[in-house]
Amino acid sequence: MPTDRQEPNLGILLFVAYRALEQRAHDAVIAAGSTDITLAQARIAARIGPHGTRVSDLAEQARVTKQSAGFLVDQLEAAGYVERVPDPTDRRARLVRLTARADRVVKTANAEVERVLAEWADHVGADRLRRVHETLLDLREITDPWR
Amino acid sequence: MPTDRQEPNLGILLFVAYRALEQRAHDAVIAAGSTDITLAQARIAARIGPHGTRVSDLAEQARVTKQSAGFLVDQLEAAGYVERVPDPTDRRARLVRLTARADRVVKTANAEVERVLAEWADHVGADRLRRVHETLLDLREITDPWR
DNA sequence: TGCGTTAGACAGATTATCTGTCTAATCTGG
DNA sequence: CCAGATTAGACAGATAATCTGTCTAACGCA
Numbered sequence: 389m390p391t392d393r394q395e396p397n398l399g400i401l402l403f404v405a406y407r408a409l410e411q412r413a414h415d416a417v418i419a420a421g422s423t424d425i426t427l428a429q430a431r432i433a434a435r436i437g438p439h440g441t442r443v444s445d446l447a448e449q450a451r452v453t454k455q456s457a458g459f460l461v462d463q464l465e466a467a468g469y470v471e472r473v474p475d476p477t478d479r480r481a482r483l484v485r486l487t488a489r490a491d492r493v494v495k496t497a498n499a500e501v502e503r504v505l506a507e508w509a510d511h512v513g514a515d516r517l518r519r520v521h522e523t524l525l526d527l528r529e530i531t532d533p534w535r
Numbered sequence: 536m537p538t539d540r541q542e543p544n545l546g547i548l549l550f551v552a553y554r555a556l557e558q559r560a561h562d563a564v565i566a567a568g569s570t571d572i573t574l575a576q577a578r579i580a581a582r583i584g585p586h587g588t589r590v591s592d593l594a595e596q597a598r599v600t601k602q603s604a605g606f607l608v609d610q611l612e613a614a615g616y617v618e619r620v621p622d623p624t625d626r627r628a629r630l631v632r633l634t635a636r637a638d639r640v641v642k643t644a645n646a647e648v649e650r651v652l653a654e655w656a657d658h659v660g661a662d663r664l665r666r667v668h669e670t671l672l673d674l675r676e677i678t679d680p681w682r
Numbered sequence: 683t684g685c686g687t688t689a690g691a692c693a694g695a696t697t698a699t700c701t702g703t704c705t706a707a708t709c710t711g712g
Numbered sequence: 713c714c715a716g717a718t719t720a721g722a723c724a725g726a727t728a729a730t731c732t733g734t735c736t737a738a739c740g741c742a
Contacts, residue, residue, distance in 0.1 A: 398664075399560075399648065400582075400596075401671035402553035407598050408678035409546045428729060435547075444689060449547075451554050454690065456730050463728095480689045480738045501546065511677050516670045517545075523663045524548035530658050531555035575698060591720060601721065603699050610697095627707040627720045 409504055416500035422493050424467055432460045433469060433490060434497070440473065440483030469493070556651055563647035569640050571614055579607045580616060580637060581644070587620065587630030616640070 396404075414427055425433075435441065435449045447457035461484050464470040469490040475481035486494065509517045543551075561574055572580075582588065582596045594604035608631050611617040616637040622628035633641065656664045 396672065396675060397648070398652065398668050398671070399553060399556045401668065401675060402549050402556070404675055404679050405671055406546060406549035406553055409549070411598075413546075426728070442689075443691095451558075452729085453731060455692090455732085458690065459729075475689090478689080478739075482690080501544070505545065507677065508674055512670050512673045516666070516673075519663070520667050520670050521545050521548065523659050523667050524545070524552055525543065526659045526663075527655055528543060528548060528551055530654065532551050573697070589720075590722095599698085600700060602701085602723090605721065606698075622720090625708075625720075629721080 409501060412504045413497040413500045417493055417497050420493070420496045422496075425469070425493070426463075429460050429464050429469075430497075432457055433464055433486070433494070436470065436484055436486050440475075440485040442475065442481050443484060444481075446484065464490075556648060559651045560644040560647050564640055564644050567640070567643045569643075572616070572640070573610075576607050576611050576616075577644075579604055580611055580633070580641070583617065583631055583633050587622075587632040589622065589628050590631060591628075593631065611637075 410427065410431075414425075414430055417425055417430065431450050432446050432452075435446050443457050443461055444454055446461070447454045450457060452460075461470060461472070465472065469487060470484050471487055472482045472484055475483045505517070557574065557578075561572075561577055564572055564577065578597050579593050582593050590604050590608055591601055593608070594601045597604060599607075608617060608619070612619065616634060617631050618634055619629045619631055622630045652664070
C-alpha cells in the first residue's frame with residue numbers, strides 16, 4: 389500500500405513517468421511489427437546486456453523471482469528473440485543473449501525512448517530532466533541492493 | 536521493450552526508485568500485521584481518494600483495465616478494506632471507499648514512505664529530491680492522459 | 683575433502699490481467 | 713423530448729505472470 393492519494397506523491401509520479409515511457413516503447417515495438425512481445429517479456433529483454441546476462445541477474449534487475457524470469461526467457465527463446473549459451477566462467481550458469489532479430493526490436497525501442505525523452509525535455513527543460521536523471525542515478529546506490 | 540541496458544537509463548532508474556518505495560511500503564504493511572494484502576491490491580487501494588473513487592478512475596490511475604481493477608476491489612472488499620457505496624451524482628457509478636480498517640494500513644504505509652523519503656533526502660540532498668518531485672509533477676502533464 | 687552457497691530447472695498453485703460482451707444510466711445533438 | 717452515442721461497471725472465459733517449494737549440478741572456501 390504505497391501511500392495515500394490526494395496530491396500526487398513522488399511514488400505515483402515515478403510510476404506514471406515510468407509507465408508512460410515503457411508503454412510508448414512497447415507500443416512502438418508493436419507498431420513496428422513485433423506483435424508477439426508482451427510487456428513482461430520486454431521488461432526482461434530490456435535488461436539483457438551486450439555480452440549476455442544470467443537469468444538470476446535479469447530476475448534481480450526486473451524485481452521478479454528467478455522462476456518468473458526463467459519462464460519469460462523461455463518464451464523469448466521460443467519466439468527467437470534470445471538464445472542461451474553456456475557461461476564460460478561458470479559451468480552452472482548460462483548466459484541469455486539477444487539474437488539479431490531482437491537487436492532490431494531493441495533499436496526500435498531505443499529510438500522511441502529517445503523520442504519520448506526529447507518530448508520530456510521540451511516540456512520541462514533539458515537541464516531539469518538531466519538533473520532528475522543524475523539524482524536518480526545517485527539514488528540508485530541506496531535503492532538498488534545489487535550493484 | 537523499454538530500452539537496452541549498459542548504463543542505467545532514465546526508464547530503469549524510474550523503475551528502480553518506484554519499486555524500492557513501493558516495496559518498502561508494502562513490507563511495512565505486512566510487518567504491521569496485514570499479511571493478506573498483495574502488491575496489486577495495494578496499488579489500487581493507494582489510489583482511493585478520501586471521498587471515494589470510482590473503479591474506472593482507479594483503473595486509469597493504476598494503468599490496468601476496469602476489469603482488473605474491479606477484480607482487485609472485489610478482493611479488497613472481501614477482506615474488509617474497502618466498501619462500495621452508490622455515487623450520488625451518477626446512478627451508474629459506485630464509489631470505492633476505504634474502511635476504518637484500511638485507514639490504519641494506509642497510515643502505516645504513509646509513515647514508511649515518509650521514512651524512505653527522508654533516507655533519500657539524506658542521501659542525495661533534500662533540495663535535489665524536491666527538484667525531482669517538481670519536475671516529475673510538471674512532466675505528469677504530458678505523461679498522464681487523464682487529469 | 684566436505685559443507686554451505688549458487689545457478690537454474692521442474693512442478694504446481696495462485697494472482698493478475700486481458701478481450702469481449704452485456705445492461706443500465708447518462709449525455710448530446712437535432 | 714427523443715435517438716443514438718457514450719460511459720460505468722458487472723460477468724464470463726482465457727491467458728499471462730508470478731510465487732513457493734523442491735531438486736540437481738557446480739562452485740568455493742576452510
